[in-house]
Each structure stands twice: as structure tokens, then as C-alpha cells.
Amino acid sequence: MSENKNPNSLRQGPDKDGFFGIFGGRFVAETLMPNILALEKAYDVAKADPNFAAELKHLGKYYTGRPSPIYLAERLTDHFGGAKVYFKRDELNHTGSHKINNCLGQILLAKRMGAKRIIAETGAGQHGVAAATVAARFGLPCTVYMGAKDIERQKPNVFRMRLLGAKIVAVTNGAGTLKDAMNEALRDWVANVEDTFYIIGTAAGPHPYPMMVRDFQSIIGEEAKVQLHEEEGRLPDAVVACIGGGSNAIGLFHPFLDDESVKIYGVEAGGKGLDTDEHCASLAGGEPGVLHGNRTYLLQDDDGQILEGHSISAGLDYPGIGPEHSWLKEIGRVNYVNATDKEALEAFQLCTLKEGIIPALEPSHALAYVAKLAPIMAKDEIILMNLCGRGDKDVFAVAEHLGQDI
């Protein structure tokens, strides 16, 4: 949301109809259109109101614990033997991930719009926990839609949401993962459009969600840029983040888009490998299509039917991606790469052993790519990676993958 006067800036999107190039837009049922338009208006008003920014900043500081520090991962840097590796520690946030940044922004809007009820979808449960948390904090009832398969593999987060007073609805249609949870949340919203605010967790969905979520998450990149300048007196040479829908990544990337010297890497979930059908790399393995209110890259078959993705990480298990990422791929500003389940699992263990930080499986994908990138960069170069979530929620699933009984 910073001042931007460069006419060639890559930070000007979306256009008034919510498009980044051909991506984005508002592809929703008529029932939802008045709500989407009202939300856009409410967000425009809020953006222009200094009280809104002040309230969000206050909550960020005293509730979330912002700014999250940047941290030089010395032992990993030594281990990789190349570029200096810094983590942006958004895993230290209240609720354990970057998701709270967006949820606080959206719940303030929900209150402004007079919503009586919150709904959300969740994959890994990080967004569900963050949504349930802000709903508790602001005294609104909350229903979270979660795929039945994800409920099984993210039990700690399911219990946390229940403790926070949220109602969890298990979604059994489709493969029972994030995309199906989002369909079910949309169905709820259509039926309860008069009093319900839908807190979408990723930088996808109909306009204005991709823009709004990006704006609320851009605090990650804005802080990190200032912090790295304080530590090193310069910009990073590379920034790296994992991508499912892409909210933590766009939050880190956006403030760096116009800094040409900064290479940007988005790491998709390679699952069992891109040469198999079991991955979630929408940009590498998908084609443009329309789902969940926006045009973006989607995993789909020859008939335009949406495919179920696969990832070890429930938070990346989504066959689409935020539309701004699709645009950034097309214009070539961001390099989209991927890491497999196996590589992510190795990075998860490496980070835990070398740094004493248990990362979530999602940013373990980012670290898996850093493990390839750092050794081929010079020792005086700097990589900034978003450690967007902590791994407490994943320890049971990881134990299972490692064949250990706990």
C-alpha cells in the first residue's frame, strides 16, 4: 500500500475490474455479485481511512507480535556453503503463521460492513485457526470448512479451532481437500449472503480478494526490506517463498517487484514429482482456467475438469494459484520452481536439526529450494526466505512419513 509513482511499476495491479493481465476478475454467481461489489467499496473506503491502518497496525503489534524479526540462519548458511540465508520469521506470529495478518485485516472489514457471522475454508488449518482466532477476538460466530482428508492429517489444528469456538464442517465431496472446502464455503456464502462475511485465506478468489489479501500480507515484505537494510545495508539478491494459493509469497514478493536486482523464486509443491500426476504445481503443470471466482493457472484435464492436487503439505494442496502469480509468471518477473514431498521432508528435518526451528511443511518447500540455490550463489550474496509457518501442527504427520510411532 506504499506510495507508488513509477509508471512502469509492477505493483499497480489489478485494474478496476480486478484483472492482472488476463488473470483475476470476478467469476461468481449473481447472488454473490452485490456482496463482492460492496466488499470492494468497503475496502476502498477502509484503505483511505487512516483509522483503519492505525487499528490494523495496533493489532499487528500487540496481538500478532509484529514486526516479526529476520534471522540469519548461520548454521544452514555454513551447511549450504554459499549465500547468506535469512529467514523472515512469520512463524513467530500469534497463531503460528502469516495467516493472521490477513485475517485481522478482513475481520476489521467484516465489522465495518456489519457482518454477523464469519466463514472460512482451510487446508492445513493455519488459515482456519487464524480465522477462528480473530472471530473469537471480535466476538463473531465462525464456521470453518475443511476437507475430511485434511481433518485427518491436521488434527492438532482441528482441535485448536474447536477450542476457539469455531464450528468445523468436514467436507467429504471430491477428494476432501482445500478446493472442495472452498466450494462448500462458497455454497454457505450464497445461502447466507445477507449476514455472512467470507474470510478467504489465500490471494485468490473473486476481486477484490486477491488484491486485499496481498495488501494485508505485504507487511511481510515491507518489514523484511527495512530489516535487511538495517542488518546488511542493502537489498537481498534473492527472495524465496512457498506457494499453494500464494498468500505468503505475494506478501513477501510484492514490495520487491520493482527492485530489478532482486531475483524472486516461488516454490510450488512438486508432490511425488512433476512427471507424475501427484503434484500441486499449478503454474508448471496447469493451464489458464476459471475456478473459485478468478481466472488463473489450474490443474485440469483435457475437458476442463479440475484435477485434485497432491502434496505432503495440506496447505499447498490446491489445484489453483492466486491470479497475480499467474501474471507474474507470464511476464517473467518471478521464477516459479518446485520442490517434491521428499525434498521438503528433508528440509524440514535439516532446519530442525541445524537451527532449532521446526518449520511447517509449507515453508519446508521454500527451504528445499534454498538448499539448491544457496550453494550456487556467492558467499557475499543474500537470500531472504519467508518462514511463513511453524511445524507444531505437522509433527504427527511427519512422524508417520518417517515411519515413527509417537
Place this chain on the structure above:
Amino acid sequence: MTNFTTRLDAKFEQCKQQGRAALNCFITAGDPNYDDGLKLLKSLPAAGADVIEFGMPFTDPAAEGVTIQLSYERALAAGQTVAKTLQMVREFRKDDNDTPIVLMGYYNPIYHMGCDNFLNQAKEAGVDGLIIVDLPPEADDELCLPAIASGINFIRLATPTTDAKRLPRVLQNTSGFLYYVSINGITGTATPDFAVVEAALKPIKAATDLPIAVGFGVKTPAHATAVAKFADGVVVGSALVGIIPATMDENGKATPETFEQLTNLTKALKQAIIKAR
């Protein structure tokens, strides 16, 4: 307004002459499989369907209730594709050149096929109209305007959330008929208070000469009678589609019972509509 007419215009005019509402029957293309689905489609006009709304299966039908979701899943599992849906329309047109067919579905399979390619094939196959749930007026450039240019009606949904300010936008490029969604919600769930629906239609009727069909939550002949008193068309979907899983055999094939029940419900709905006024 369009500069062409389709079977939809002729059918609604004919119903008007007969002093009754039209019966719009929704079934899913290829449910429970291609062969049975084609027979079910062909059976509808004789049973009393005036307009056929033909669902194009999609993996992520975010506006559908569970009955139509499962119907889409059955059809996709049996191998239904957009190309096969268009082929069914071609087959149907060999024996029936009067009953309008409206394809109803979601945008992605069409977008993936290529809009121009889809429209050319749809026109040639004998499709009269399209209802695409996730293409609001804001996206008219995508498919609505090209459809009109191809001589295919693009039918818009108006809903209880469509207020007076938004209504002109919704009506602007709509042709064939206007589909009024009776509830805020998904298909096959709540049945509305029909007096509320009748009241909601008044300002819309004042704003357009298009026929107005009402759907969502219309399940029984009694509902059909209630709607047919004030609407130009009565849409029934989930109640018809729900017959298929209730009557098919363990191999997912339609049984004589499937055809009998579908025909009987359609006939009963039609009689209820005729006696309404």
C-alpha cells in the same frame, strides 16, 4: 434484445398463447451414463417438458446442492465430456426440432475448449441458449456477447440480491428468458415462500418483456402450481435428477423404474402447471 429468434422465443410465445407457464426440466447430460442419459433426454418432451435445461457436468459446481453435485459426479465418472454433451444434443435434434435446449453449467470447460469453438459446435448441434452460473454481467465480453453474435441466447440469473440498481445490468444482454433464482442459496435445498417470490417478480416484470422462469426449491406439482400462477416458466431440477440414484441398478444403469418415475413426475408437473391458471 437480439436480432434473431430461437426455439426459446417460439416456445414461450406458444405457451403464452395457450395461457400457461412453460415447464423447464433440468437433467444432467450423461447421468447416469451416455446411453441412458440420451434416452432420458429424448423421453422428456413427450412427458411434457417445454424447455430442457441440460446440465454440463463440472467437478466444482459451487452453486449446486448435493443432488446435482452427485449427478455431475456420476456423469463424469461415466466419462461425460463437453463434446459428448454436444453430441447428445445433435442426436436429440434428429427427432425433435421444436423443444429448446439450454445448456447449463460452469465456465471452465467451455473456456478450456475455446469459446468460439464451443459456440460454433453448440449452434451447429442445435443448442438454443446458455446459462453459465459463474459468468455475471461484468464478464459479458467472455461468452455472453460472442454467444449472441452466434445466434445463441444467453440467459441471465436474477436473484433476491439483485436490487433495483443492479437489475438493468442483469437484463441488459439477457435474451430467451430470464431465470429468477427463488432463494439465496444453492439448488435443491430450501423451498421459498412463493408469495415473496411473486412480489419480487413485480419490479422485474415492469422492467422487461422477457419471459421469466422461476427455479430453485421447486420440487412438487403443488410448488409448480404455485409458481405457474405468476411466472412464465417453472424450472424443476433436483427433484427430477434425484430419481436417477433412487432407481438405478447396482451397475449404475437406469432401470424401467427410472424412466417411469421421470415421466410420471414430469407429467404431474405439467398438469399442475396447466391447471394453475
